Amino acid sequence: MGHLDGGHFCEELQNGVQLEDLKSLAMQDAVRVLLQGLGEDVTREGLRNTPLRVAKAFREGTRGYQQKAKDIIQGALFPEAGLDKSIGNAGGVGGLVVVRDLDLFSYCESCLLPFRVKCHVGYVPSGQRVVGLSKLSRVSEVFAKRLQEPQRLADEICSALQSGIKPSGVAILLQCSHLRFPSLESVLLDSNHEVWSETAVTSGTGIFKNVDSNSWGDLISLLKFRGFSIKKSPTTSDCWCPSQISPSPSAIACTTVGANLPMVSAVTKIIEVLGEDPSRKELLGTPARFVHWLMSFKNAKFNMKVNGMGFCKNKIDPLEADDREVIGTARQMHIELNLGFWSQCEHHLLPFHGTVHVGYIYPKGIHDPLPKPLLQSIVHFFGFKLQVQERLTRQIAETVSSLLGEDVMVVVEADHTCMISRGIEKFGSNTATVAVLGRFSTDPSARAKFFEGIPKGSGGR
Template structure:
């Protein structure tokens, strides 16, 4: 079937299922799932229930099934059967701070140190400023329930002849990070908890936060950044005045490590306070009440109060985000996408006839954990003599977005894009590389922020011609993951 003069409308998709893909492409694109696609980016072994609080876990699993059914999904299909359990484990792990108390962490970790008096801290460094830098944490956004990354810098000035074990600064910060948060609230809670727990001369906390930012299915993906950044600070004691000289010492010690701190013209630390940093969609619109009630039950199972002010709109915002990957009438625009003619006229073809389109952004949702992943797609195809000239960039973007906006795994997404491009050029030679950052790699206890995953699909000549593969791979630019 020729795709060059038609626009195919994809309707009533069953998200992530190959059976629906077959009918809408009118070709055989069966989704032959293999064992490699059964696992997410970390290939972790699933454990049975037992280590979790059983009541809370069961409540979350039931709610996740409601959400999946609200998306039109079959919760019994391979790839989704254990998704409710995976999500429950991730959420309970990521919010374990609700069951932890700061006093249990610090009470046995205060050690005597002579020369440290209340309000005095400059004798040979004893009693002076103590900083632990670059603590990488993650938290769930109270506004939308999506994870965000935190680089935490915390310092204090000891007093009363006592110092705190350094690892406890990290542990206290993690207690509050493992709750539903926004940056300023997190900074304040860490600061005040340390101030109350160890009674120092002062505490300083600076957070550099990055929140994943995804477009909605009907928005222009090129207008969106992958991350939104915010800085938050909090101080107590002698750090209570943001303009105090001691802040200069604190910031100077951070700059030694390359930490960039935003200052305004008055050299005052800049921050935005509140929930406004969350890039969740401002217009909620009609929402499935059954799905919002399911999210409400998840919040309760985590130990939260869904009626507190910061959480009042959270269920609707999360459902709005999730239904971004629901069944939509998404049009994959292929009309006039391929022009016949000499490949020599193509601006994107090399001497081997390899045409390429690089850095096409994509956004998707991991079907194993209901956590987002995003990155770029690189597509290469070989032009024959007098054959395909070039596929328009908008056509390739349409293909990528169509397959991306559904519950997915990266390996399947890679293959589906490659097969669609191959069909578009009449069964030609195609190579597709996807580079992605998976949110599940910074959550669920793994916390490998900055890691990325690359997958490759090759069809036709690319599977046997190492020179063609090499030329295409050499053309791919460096992939930048988020670095806050």
């Protein structure tokens, strides 16, 4: 693995890097080892700053290790008398307080991929004490910004609020979504594959300790006002992470360790720098599982199955291009919708996935559309590697154009994991990119016709 020699150390200090930043430098060295293990050139343009970006994302996403919930709660408690309990419960003391729909993310301790969390917090004040509502969100985020699994996350939030506020009870309900993993090749070949593995967990103290209590019933009723149907999963952390749902997870881990020991050691170093103990029972297999995820993008061999499809590169005579009729009927344009894809962001080493829509104008003399398996193989070929969405869109368009001529338009709609785990940290955001070639680049009516053919709500999968 890379290391910080004396010259590097002195150079960084001269450039204003403080001692506390050495941890980031160690993580960057570890990321370079991962990129080299993938067979990438760490000096190429798109990857030069990837180690820095990945290190920054990990540090931002696990900053909860440097925070204490009690520091947030202290100073945020306010007196609120409420009504006498003999009359009824209302306001602060004795009345239920609920904060709904807190969007959080956390890194899964089993595979290091980020997972989404919809958090609902409820508590019943006592002792004439209420806490500022924003602090419920901030305390929840302290524990989310660590390597986690759903049940422990719920328990830690619940315990911290109970200890800090000392209410009659605290209730936590988490709805968590994790990308499915690791059978990626079968995923790509199964158009009906569910992208997300979902679970719901609860934790309660005091009057919420019994999930069948009236207090829980009130909380669930308030959540239903928001249109949620709460279904508690029958299982908890044992099968939460899809990386552990495999015929033989231990065999996968052993194979990964044996073949990629430097990469596994690099991930172990990252976990250590984040402030965790890599020898903790729940983390023992994490480096191997993360490396297995990364290597699947290198080891999967998707070919563009052009041969035997009835088409070949440059089949269309360029001289015929200007002889095509002006678009006027649906027969002259074909649109292939919702071609699924998975890819790995080369800027952050995080997955993104979604759908591809391809439109093209039939060349003169061609009346049959390109077979969908051909288009899907093109999408997989360019998608299943380190990528950026803009390049992926262009490569698909250029390849289809080489088969049919210039008149091609491609739209890629994708959900990026990095959008929830760093930066804007927004759930539900979706990125669309467009590539236009030939007539589509000059004819607004052709582009409009293509866009009209894309159904509403297609988006990422």
